[in-house]
Amino acid sequence: MFKLLAPFVVLFAIALGVALSDRDAPRADFTFINRGDVNTLDVQRMSFLQDLRIARVLFEGLVQNDIFTHGFEIIPAVAESWDVSEDGMTYTFNLRADAKWSNGDAVRSTDFVYAWRRAMIPDTAADYAKMFSNIRGADEFYQWRVDQLAAFPKGEAASDDAAELWDLTLEKFDEIVGLETPDERTFIVHLAQPVPY
Numbered sequence: 754m755f756k757l758l759a760p761f762v763v764l765f766a767i768a769l770g771v772a773l774s775d776r777d778a779p780r781a782d783f784t785f786i787n788r789g790d791v792n793t794l795d796v797q798r799m800s801f802l803q804d805l806r807i808a809r810v811l812f813e814g815l816v817q818n819d820i821f822t823h824g825f826e827i828i829p830a831v832a833e834s835w836d837v838s839e840d841g842m843t844y845t846f847n848l849r850a851d852a853k854w855s856n857g858d859a860v861r862s863t864d865f866v867y868a869w870r871r872a873m874i875p876d877t878a879a880d881y882a883k884m885f886s887n888i889r890g891a892d893e894f895y896q897w898r899v900d901q902l903a904a905f906p907k908g909e910a911a912s913d914d915a916a917e918l919w920d921l922t923l924e925k926f927d928e929i930v931g932l933e934t935p936d937e938r939t940f941i942v943h944l945a946q947p948v949p950y
Contacts, residue, residue, distance in 0.1 A: 797872040800880040841947030862934035889931030
């Protein structure tokens with residue numbers, strides 16, 4: 754009789770072992786609904802909501818909204834902390850030491866300057882470039898670059914060499930736009946006027 758039941762007992766033991774081992778495994782599924790096609794993965798060129806949803810999944814900003822509460826409070830992201838000056842004109846962000854890019858490189862404050870400059874520069878044609886106009890010198894820089902691009906084909910720009918004009922553009926940005934990076938983990942933003950949001 755045991756010989757007849759043995760295969761069923763072994764089969765039952767295997768099935769029970771599989772069931773128990775699956776119970777301890779963490780869920781690995783991911784569900785994401787995004788209505789419409791994604792138009793671009795270029796963060797500075799994103800405009801449509803379906804693009805912005807993807808950006809939220811792929812990238813992390815200085816801060817983020819806590820989407821799991823009804824208040825949507827601002828919580829840390831790449832910036833572990835931040836300070837606002839009494840006059841509301843200067844924001845100092847302190848970046849997390851463990852913030853990394855997908856290749857393992859450390860996220861640095863200069864990465865934010867690069868990204869924000871790319872969004873502000875008219876060459877990129879970012880739909881939301883105007884959102885940076887609250888930063889001291891951002892509008893002046895934008896207009897300077899527009900003027901230089903218009904003057905370049907006429908030979909009336911600050912330089913008739915494109916590479917040299919680009920270098921001058923970077924210098925002008927650093928000179929007049931209110932962004933500072935005193936070290937790799939500190940990013941300072943100087944506003945033109947206090948902004949409630």
